[in-house]
Amino acid sequence: MTTRKLGRGVALVGAGMSKFGSFPGKNSRDLFVEAFQEMRASVDKGLDPRDIEALFIGNYSSDLFENQGHTAPIMADWVGLTPRPAVRIEDACASGGAALRQGLLAVASGMYDMVLVGGIEKMTDLPTERVTDTLATAADMVYEIPAGFTFPGFYAAMATAYMAQYGAPLDVFLKVGLKNHDNGALNDKAQFGQRISSIMEARKASAAKKGNPIPTWETEMDFLRDPRANITIAWPMRLYDCSPISDGAAAVLLVSEEIARKFTDAPLYYIGSGQASDAALHDRPTLTSLPSAKLAAQSAYEMAGVKPADIDVVEVHDCFTIAEIIASEDLGFFKSGEGWKAVEEGVTARSGKRPINTSGGLKSKGHPVGASGVGQVLEIWKQLRGQAGERQLPGAPRLGLTHNVGGTGQTTVVNIFERR
Amino acid sequence: MTTRKLGRGVALVGAGMSKFGSFPGKNSRDLFVEAFQEMRASVDKGLDPRDIEALFIGNYSSDLFENQGHTAPIMADWVGLTPRPAVRIEDACASGGAALRQGLLAVASGMYDMVLVGGIEKMTDLPTERVTDTLATAADMVYEIPAGFTFPGFYAAMATAYMAQYGAPLDVFLKVGLKNHDNGALNDKAQFGQRISSIMEARKASAAKKGNPIPTWETEMDFLRDPRANITIAWPMRLYDCSPISDGAAAVLLVSEEIARKFTDAPLYYIGSGQASDAALHDRPTLTSLPSAKLAAQSAYEMAGVKPADIDVVEVHDCFTIAEIIASEDLGFFKSGEGWKAVEEGVTARSGKRPINTSGGLKSKGHPVGASGVGQVLEIWKQLRGQAGERQLPGAPRLGLTHNVGGTGQTTVVNIFERR
Numbered sequence A, B: 001m002t003t004r005k006l007g008r009g010v011a012l013v014g015a016g017m018s019k020f021g022s023f024p025g026k027n028s029r030d031l032f033v034e035a036f037q038e039m040r041a042s043v044d045k046g047l048d049p050r051d052i053e054a055l056f057i058g059n060y061s062s063d064l065f066e067n068q069g070h071t072a073p074i075m076a077d078w079v080g081l082t083p084r085p086a087v088r089i090e091d092a093c094a095s096g097g098a099a100l101r102q103g104l105l106a107v108a109s110g111m112y113d114m115v116l117v118g119g120i121e122k123m124t125d126l127p128t129e130r131v132t133d134t135l136a137t138a139a140d141m142v143y144e145i146p147a148g149f150t151f152p153g154f155y156a157a158m159a160t161a162y163m164a165q166y167g168a169p170l171d172v173f174l175k176v177g178l179k180n181h182d183n184g185a186l187n188d189k190a191q192f193g194q195r196i197s198s199i200m201e202a203r204k205a206s207a208a209k210k211g212n213p214i215p216t217w218e219t220e221m222d223f224l225r226d227p228r229a230n231i232t233i234a235w236p237m238r239l240y241d242c243s244p245i246s247d248g249a250a251a252v253l254l255v256s257e258e259i260a261r262k263f264t265d266a267p268l269y270y271i272g273s274g275q276a277s278d279a280a281l282h283d284r285p286t287l288t289s290l291p292s293a294k295l296a297a298q299s300a301y302e303m304a305g306v307k308p309a310d311i312d313v314v315e316v317h318d319c320f321t322i323a324e325i326i327a328s329e330d331l332g333f334f335k336s337g338e339g340w341k342a343v344e345e346g347v348t349a350r351s352g353k354r355p356i357n358t359s360g361g362l363k364s365k366g367h368p369v370g371a372s373g374v375g376q377v378l379e380i381w382k383q384l385r386g387q388a389g390e391r392q393l394p395g396a397p398r399l400g401l402t403h404n405v406g407g408t409g410q411t412t413v414v415n416i417f418e419r420r
Helices: A028-042 A062-066 A071-078 A095-108 A128-136 A151-166 A171-184 A196-210 A220-225 A257-262 A291-304 A321-330 A339-344 A361-365 A369-384 B028-042 B062-066 B071-078 B095-108 B128-136 B151-166 B171-184 B196-210 B220-225 B257-262 B291-304 B321-330 B339-344 B361-365 B369-384
Strands: A010-017 A054-059 A086-090 A114-122 A232-234 A247-256 A268-277 A313-315 A399-406 A411-419 B010-017 B054-059 B086-090 B114-122 B232-234 B247-256 B268-277 B313-315 B399-406 B411-419
Touching: A010 A028, A010 A095, A010 A257, A010 A369, A028 A071, A028 A114, A028 A247, A054 A071, A054 A095, A054 A369, A062 A114, A062 A128, A062 B062, A071 A086, A071 A114, A071 B268, A086 A095, A086 B095, A095 A114, A095 A247, A095 A268, A095 A369, A095 A399, A095 A411, A095 B086, A095 B095, A114 A369, A128 A151, A151 A232, A151 A321, A171 A196, A171 A220, A171 A321, A171 A339, A171 A361, A196 A220, A247 A257, A247 A369, A268 A291, A268 A369, A268 B071, A291 A321, A291 A399, A291 A411, A313 A369, A321 A339, A321 A361, A321 A399, A369 A399, A369 A411, B010 B028, B010 B095, B010 B257, B010 B369, B028 B071, B028 B114, B028 B247, B028 B369, B054 B071, B054 B095, B054 B369, B062 B114, B062 B128, B071 B086, B071 B114, B086 B095, B095 B114, B095 B247, B095 B268, B095 B369, B095 B399, B095 B411, B114 B369, B128 B151, B151 B232, B151 B321, B171 B196, B171 B220, B171 B321, B171 B339, B171 B361, B196 B220, B247 B257, B247 B369, B268 B291, B268 B369, B291 B321, B291 B399, B291 B411, B313 B369, B321 B339, B321 B361, B321 B399, B369 B399, B369 B411
Parallel strands: A054 A086, A054 A114, A313 A399, B054 B086, B054 B114, B313 B399
Antiparallel strands: A010 A247, A010 A268, A086 B086, A114 A247, A268 A411, A399 A411, B010 B247, B010 B268, B114 B247, B268 B411, B399 B411
């Protein structure tokens, strides 16, 4: 992939998100307004929204989820940006990451000094089985879906292949979920912001209250291994391996580097971006790596002039727990086939040497698909600015990376941000 | 709207399209391959597709029309661009125009030297009434659609308001359609490439063959005024006022200005682009103009440093005949309320002083919605390069403009190209 120097630098000066969750009665425009308001409040020196020159909105399918197409100008209208140009960017679950990249290019081009990048998805109006079918349209509807696959199945196939190829044990997937719930418990925006231990104790209490036999789980792993507590969705992926169905929105403000300090003394600089496409999974040489993720990462590192070891904060696309392990290898943090060992050894925990998904990840925080790639940036924003509260990483982190995947890797976008 | 100078210039060096029409058994990927192949053949000095660095694909809703989301990487794969970044751009029926603008920004940013911009839509797999419902999702599903509107109704309301405000007669709409069929009859890519006179004669011949009474139409206007021949869709919009339901694809190649002459001695320069958003129609102060079109045109003219009178070739978004008349005013070619007189006087005919839609427009050429904005550029490409055959405008036209509308004007994109 060719990497070139942009015409000018771009900075991130504001970021906000709605809570992720299931919100009957709220549609994506309501959620986007919430994200926008938090973004606005986050701009240290204040923002006049009339200065925003364009909107790039990541959204997978308001068409199928809300029966609403042409969603970009509606979002612009609801946050008061009309008549600014508004464009929807779609790359399935990587729509948010791709929208960020479009915002980067738009400011770098010289056309705009300030753009809003948003992400939205309202998924919970449909029944669960229809959500799964709707998400399946992000695979190849000609060659893959007629064969009976949906996304839990695709990632289950990857997990099975990974276990076979590298000898990873079943337990390692459970440990990714356990870690991400530990992190998400410290994130008030998380949809499932409970530790597995809390969920386990609540189940016991509920059984006791109903006069049912009290489950004998002693540890969180006992709970996660229990096939009645943690049902199989598509073997070896179980309930706590799968990110949830979510509603949510996120918004960030990008400006040209020259004007960044008008808005804050602590801007982040958007120094790297890589994107790659790939054939659908059925037509790929490997199940244990995403070639698009490797290429996107390589482009982003080259553009930023940094190496994997330089990155301090990492949000990866853990739509399923296996995806986090593969991501940690594709991004160059661990060698192929060794990502699972890092999980076993606690390296990717918040207290480890290579913390991953301190926000809780998609697993705990939630996965409103078009919003997820923008939502990831919120964690980078908070961690690099020292505003991550109880989950703040020590050592004044300086470099953050987001990894956002569409489908099974037909798209991956990697973005890198720096505090200077 | 702010207009700024781009980091560097961008040129158009190749353009191709599929035939527009109804193609059972072809999906959007098949049509995009056809457009890509014609684009490739159009590059005078040849093109190695491996040099293409990214794909921006305009598409309204493969989700709803083909049950296929995440369509951008599939399109990239089918024309051999994998693993290049591929992004879908959506702004309803302005998706193609918006994709062009993204391509412009992407090259101007310095990230890429060469990008492919495509447009696709495959609409005819659904029954007609479901197509109308699907298109209706481009309006506001909360406030407008529950009131009973679909797009023929929206544009009928505009036509009625226009007649009331400016005294335009009913016949003027028919004359727009008549003109566009005259033009489309010279375009071998047109879905309905027949003159109204040919359609009329064919109907007479068919009646004679069946032994039915032969209709007494003497002129094309007799035919168009006959409510049995030209049925009312939503008064005053009749069948020949409405663009058809279409399948089709288009593709153009954008490169940085510095390398344009490696590909052709006759590049076009992409010198102006404007885009604006608007509230949905129910929440707008006027029915007889699109504020977003006026703003987009103003931005594009300012960026290009040209005036309406300088433009030689114009493709406007005639999704309905009233839309062409309003467009001709919003673009500054005629004063408000006087566009209809220009039609009456033949000014907008191919032989007139201000020819509009020499390609046949959406009415005759067809309207595969996500492809239309890119398809419009094909006409500019041919006219400015003197390759428009029988419909070639005289006088070696130098400046071409496309006007591409999403919904009822929640989005308008105006692009301007120059031959130097």
